[in-house]
Amino acid sequence: MGYKITKKENLSAIDFFMEVEAPHIAKSWKVGQFVVLIVDEKGERVPMSVYYADRENGRIGMFIRRHGVTTFKLWYEKKVGDEILSIAGPLGKPIEVKHYGNVVFAADAVCAQAEAYATLKAMKEAGNYTIAIHSFENKANTYPEEYLAKPVADEFYITTEDGSVGRKGHYLDILKELIEQDKVDIVFAGGKLGSLKKLAELTRPYGIPTIVTVRQIMVDGTGMCGSCRVLYDGEIKFACRDGPMMDAHKIDWDDAIKRNARFAEQENLREKDTLLN
Ligand SMILES: Cc1cc2nc3c(=O)[nH]c(=O)nc-3n(C[C@H](O)[C@H](O)[C@H](O)COP(=O)(O)OP(=O)(O)OC[C@H]3O[C@@H](n4cnc5c(N)ncnc54)[C@H](O)[C@@H]3O)c2cc1C
Ligand code: FES
The missing domain is CATH 3.40.50.80 (Nucleotide-binding domain of ferredoxin-NADP reductase (FNR) module)
Structure with a gap:
């Protein structure tokens, strides 16, 4: 059984809002955590942040940028009432919610x-x-x-x-x-x-x-593949498992920026293919 899309609306020239039925995630999600979507049998794993979790109705909301293959599919092919194959989560560490001032x-x-x-x-x-x-x-x-x-x-x-x-x-x-x-x-x-x-x-x-x-390219989203590695206070950490929200003063930003751009060339080519086909 998949995850039904319950709302979809345009937010801007490039971004849209989408709500899906995902009762197990809506129930357990905490601020700071993310989810990973797979649109269909051929789909890649796509990490997404959560805009809200509606526990009562078992739904989560997301903001999505029309970027490449998956997000184009979500916007152009999937309609309200259609299903997404899989949503994994909640993943990552919640942030500490308390009185700060x-x-x-x-x-x-x-x-x-x-x-x-x-x-x-x-x-x-x-x-x-x-x-x-x-x-x-x-x-x-x-x-x-x-x-x-x-x-x-x-x-x-x-x-x-x-x-x-x-x-x-x-x-x-x-x-x-x-x-x-x-x-x-x-x-x-x-x-x-x-x-x-x-x-x-x-x-x-x-x-x-x-x-x-700390946004990095993620594959499994659970700390197993090593893709989202970041240098944090001189140690190797994984943004998906130890973050994604982390202390900005401990991140080696030059390394994080370099790692995040490592597939830029292939992605530009893929994006061109998507637009042409
Ligand atoms: C923790 C986390 C939360 C995110 N939250 C959101 C969100 O709320 N809304 C949103 O629109 N996007 C979010 N992203 C980015 C989103 O996952 C990518 O835009 C998406 O994977 C693009 O897929 P695509 O097939 O449409 O595009 P592609 O053509 O595959 O990629 C387009 C761009 O997306 C990024 N990207 C691609 N694959 C991944 C991946 N596996 N992990 C991370 N980034 C990737 C790359 O920077 C790439 O340049 C998040 C990423 C992470 C790591
Ligand atoms: S996505 Fe694989 S270790 Fe983080």
Whole structure:
């Protein structure tokens, strides 16, 4: 038996929202954990973050970027009512949800936009003052506000690179201002690795704890294949098993960025094939 798609909606020019029936995951998922989808018998294993887990109705929500073979299939071929072959999870380590004070979540890519809502919802319920910063490239890529962390944020910001929606700039600019106002006790973030590296450099001198999603190419998602290896405090760790949310100040970012790009050439060729066929 597969996993039925119960909702699907466009979020922007390139991303969409999808909800699926997955009662066992909805019941046991905790903030920070992810899932791995297999669309059909020929499908690859695709890791995805969770936007919400609806325990009552046994469903999970995800934000997905139309990227390559699998995500194109999910958007163009699978309709509401169709099934996905398999969803494994929850995988990875949950983050610690407790009272920290002022909690920021900063996001600049699809997975992190989902994680922002999930994380700040839990942090608000734990009594924290929550600050959401969602960064997008431009208006065409920006999601409607109702899908972002606005309902669970005491302060809410959108930035775009061209200033077409919200503030012009990036989450790093807003975060710098908030830090200068002494308004940040802990930062959670996810998205582009280059931004996370800069974020680690920004918060390190202030000693602000910074927990980020370390995105690496994953195969099994359970710590067996070694694909998602990262250098962490001088030791080898696996993002799928020891993360994916980890201390940004302990990650060797140059190594993580290099490893994540190791199939870039093949993926560009594959993406071209997908678009042509
Ligand atoms: C923990 C984690 C959470 C993620 N959450 C989300 C999410 O919420 N939404 C979302 O759209 N994407 C998410 N991703 C990335 C997503 O898994 C890839 O975009 C997806 O595998 C692409 O598959 P594809 O066949 O469409 O594209 P492909 O053509 O196979 O790949 C396109 C790009 O996706 C990345 N990618 C491909 N395969 C993998 C893999 N096995 N593991 C990690 N990255 C891969 C590569 O950077 C590649 O450049 C997450 C990745 C990880 C590791
Ligand atoms: S995906 Fe295989 S070890 Fe993490």
